[in-house]
Amino acid sequence: MILVNGEAAQAISALDRGLAYGDGVFRTLRTRDGQPLWWADQAAKLAADCAALQLACPDADLLRAEVARVAEAGEGMVKLIVTRGVGARGYAPPAGQATTRIVLAAPLPAHARADAGDAIVVRWCSLRLARQPRLAGIKHLNRLENVLARAEWDDPAIFEGLLCDEGGAVIGGTMSNVAWIKDGALFTPELDACGVAGVARARLLRAAARHGIPARIGRWHPDAILAADEVMVCNSLIGVRRVARLGDATWAAAGWTTLLNEALHEDQD
Template structure:
């Protein structure tokens, strides 16, 4: 890919960009710890899958990797890579597109995430429900209006995060994280074949549990399955693996959750 298709956050977005007009593209958010980008290969693999689903040409990943490294320092940072189908004319048709276009932005690492890994977080159960669309399930596409609505509900209730179900009442994820829980020697996490985002840290946790021969069930579960669990965690690429001390009025033992995650999991 021509390096002219890679730009940084200080460059304006064209009004003809399909990401701006239709949410036509994908993004990912990576952790840079001051020395390396975490889970780079997994982020690329998810991009590759999503681009294939959306029929967007694949960029040169080595070029993107070098472009990211060129702007990094020795400080921890949040790196966001945004891939748009590119610029085109009016209408939904994908003919005569100039692209794809890659945009890279950088932000400071949220330092309070380290504290959350020790203290845990409280969750609420959200009223907002996710729509079902199997074709886009698992992708981190640019259509995030549902998450905007969820975030508004969380902010209105002064909640850090919340558990979101789909229209069938099945637990899917949190607003910005995936969720796991532990009960009677078994780990659980929702399957995401109809909606939700297959997070990079979710995939990492699943692989670690499987490599450690831990009993894991990926399926359809209601909120009651979480409320009756022994320990609960949420996770994403930036905050890592964070224990939950409360869902609504149900309390959990953060120390037990921390001990379990330290024994079997690492970010």
């Protein structure tokens, strides 16, 4: 089921700025029995991303009610899209605060189900992410880099591809954030020039803090990951998932991902 501005619909205007320019933001979240997981974080991130693009963010309670209307029974996923709506032709954002909000449900992907298993295989992508501080961290609708990176492989055994920026620093996966443990500390890339700062990443950092695991956010090259004790990727659908293989490198489980994946859900809302 799809709601467009609260009405059941299958389509949006062909003049919407979300299509014309990718002028909007989105969220992908898990639902259980009609309720969104991690809703406070999801709503706060949506509001922050809208603010970064000077979009009017729809009311969080309204959105939550619409998520409940569309969500499938049991485990599911919902995508929220907020665009700058239909406007006059041209790049200039129209005056006023009209937006289009789209709330759509889909079955939970197989790779996100509880029985999907723990450890995954990951590869390096050759595409380098462009550095754009004005858009960094935002989950906006300009995602051609992700599309091009994801097109680099079609082996279904490979779960995710990791990307570096043009300077060679690791940024994250096409659909996930990356983190790793080394000598008892949690490392994850700084996302001030590219990448998406996901809700799962924020929760992972909070979980680490609660468990006394020091966190380091910075710029690291692939060598730092290869020297890690355990490597993981995370997003709102899969939680934290351990990387068993990355290119030629392999890791055995050291327990960190299991601990952190459980900790991710401690401050459930």
